[in-house]
Amino acid sequence: GESVGLHLPTLSVQEGDNSIINCAYSNSASDYFIWYKQESGKGPQFIIDIRSNMDKRQGQRVTVLLNKTVKHLSLQIAATQPGDSAVYFCAENSVKLTFGTGTRLTIIP
Amino acid sequence: GAGVSQSPRYKVAKRGQDVALRCDPISGHVSLFWYQQALGQGPEFLTYFQNEAQLDKSGLPSDRFFAERPEGSVSTLKIQRTQQEDSAVYLCASSPHGGQANTGELFFGEGSRLTVL
Structure with a gap:
């Protein structure tokens, strides 16, 4: 089946x-992607999005790259x-928003 | 506050009990979504409302799960005869846009953590 x-x-x-x-997706029809950040005990928070007609988008300290x-x-x-x-x-949001499993980012002081 | 509000934040239920989880979306937001998030997993879609209409309930895992949004604002997710596998965080999100596809930013609440003993 399709997966992110x-x-x-x-x-x-x-x-x-x-x-x-990094993130891989399998639905070639996907045309819109979003990155969310979730801190412990909180709901996901929007970071940045990108549409399939773009290959790069920059925000404040963040950049999303898309390789179709x-x-x-x-x-x-x-x-x-x-x-x-x-x-x-x-x-990935083609019909409905489908989330991947997630990557835990830990910062080493 | 101006964000999505969910209550209760924590709920412990005995197996077989019914529970009701409430979501207050951001005022004026057309779309409302419910997601289920198991420990260590990403959120899984449950159901979607556009105003008071439930347009997609394909993610509800069984007929024990029921959601409503009667006046197009507050929504309630009800789980009947809870089972241990229902233990999860239930997230509500709202969006000012109509339609699921390419909805842009979803604004999530902090979730209701359900533990079924």
């Missing part, structure tokens, strides 16, 4: 370094801070 998944379940990054979180050829997207966080510690989900 992540390559790695956990990622540890030194404070100040850049973080890259290999059905892969990534979230890059620049100068990672302790407050970036959370679980990050990619979600």
Whole structure:
């Protein structure tokens, strides 16, 4: 079946370094993708989105890259801070929003 | 507050009990979604409302699950005869946009954590 998944379940990054979180999707009809951040005990919080007619979109300290050829997207966080510690989900929205399992980002001080 | 509000935040139920979880979406938001999030997993879609109309309930796991939004604002998710496998965080989200596809940003509440003993 169609799925949205992540390559790695956990990622540890030194404070100040850049973080890259990857996500693979299998539905070639997907045309809209969103990254969410979920801190412990809270609901998911929107970070950034990208439509399939784009291959890159930048926000504040975050960049999302979309490679439709290999059905892969990534979230890059620049100068990672302790407050970036959370679980990050990619979600695909063609008919309804479908979340992947998530990657836990841990910041090493 | 201005965000999505859910209550109760925590609910412990004995197996077989009925529970009701409430969601107050952001005022004026047309769309409302319920998701179920098991421990260590991503949120799984349960159901979607556009105003008072329940347009998609394909994610409800059984007929023990029922959701309503009678006046197009507050929504209630009801689970009858709870089972241990119903233990999860139930997330509510709202959006100012109509339609599920390409809804843009969903605004999530903090969730209701249900534990069934």
